[in-house]
Amino acid sequence: MAEWVHDLGGSRGFGPVEVEPGEPPFHADWERRVFGMTATVMAQGRANGSEFRHAIERMDPGWYLASPYYEHWLTGLATLLVEKGVVDREELEAHGAPSFPISRAAARADVPPGAQADPFAVGQRVRVRSFEPRGHTRCPGYVRGHRGTVVRRDGDHTVPDVEAHSEERPAEPTYSVAFDATELWGSEAEPGATVHVDLWHRYLEAVE
Incomplete structure (x- = not known):
């Protein structure tokens, strides 16, 4: 995934990270509500943090780059709720955009082999x-x-x-x-x- 736009280490070519002095946790009330909804879903055990991150990673790259931070959260949350059968696309579209942009389907995981050797030592x-x-x-x-x-x-x-x-x-x-x-x-x-x-x-x- 090193070439994906969401890679944990960032990607080249986007310029310096702009830091807003005194930036508030939320810039609009809808962001606060999205944070609250996501925390509730997690607290109820309907999804875990890794699933949530991967739902965001699966966003269309163009949409990912063009949308703000909490829109990533909203898209990831909506994607998980649809995939888990909590809501359906029609419900989302009835209360939001005419075509709500949920993330793409998950690819089959390609997970590195599990830990077989003894733990590494400090200094190794x-x-x-x-x-x-x-x-x-x-x-x-x-x-x-x-x-x-x-x-x-x-x-x-x-x-x-x-x-x-x-x-x-x-x-x-x-x-x-x-x-x-x-x-x-x-x-x-x-x-x-x-x-x-x-x-x-x-x-x-x-x-x-």
């Missing part, structure tokens, strides 16, 4: 596996294939790549991995900079 050198998932992942494209050092183990957590696509909830070790910026971006990197990325065990392999 690792490499991020090179893979191009068709489904959800929390492994940024820009670190795949690159080497780093485990600087912290953060306990076992369920795997987003799996829980976005199934009822399975496997848990495995997670780590904070430090990368020299030049390892990731070569001569374009800031000299002496280090990038820390939180990664699941199955994303990593030991460096011999």
Whole structure:
């Protein structure tokens, strides 16, 4: 998914991130309501965070880039509710736009193999596996294939790549991995900079 517009690590060519000084949590009342609806759906156990993120990732790329942040939330939430049979398209269109733009159907997940080896130790050198998932992942494209050092183990957590696509909830070790910026971006990197990325065990392999 490194080429998808939603990739966790961002995409080139969109210019600097504009920061609004003193930006409020919500710019309009409808955004507050969307936040509340999403929190309610999650609290009721109708969806999990990985499913929700993947519903947003499946938006049409043009619509994703042209719409504001909470419209991503609204589209993702509406998509999940339709897919789970809570509402149907006709109900949405009766209360919204004539053609409500829900996300595209999910592709079959291409999940990296589960953790087989012993957990990595702090200080151990690792490499991020090179893979191009068709489904959800929390492994940024820009670190795949690159080497780093485990600087912290953060306990076992369920795997987003799996829980976005199934009822399975496997848990495995997670780590904070430090990368020299030049390892990731070569001569374009800031000299002496280090990038820390939180990664699941199955994303990593030991460096011999």
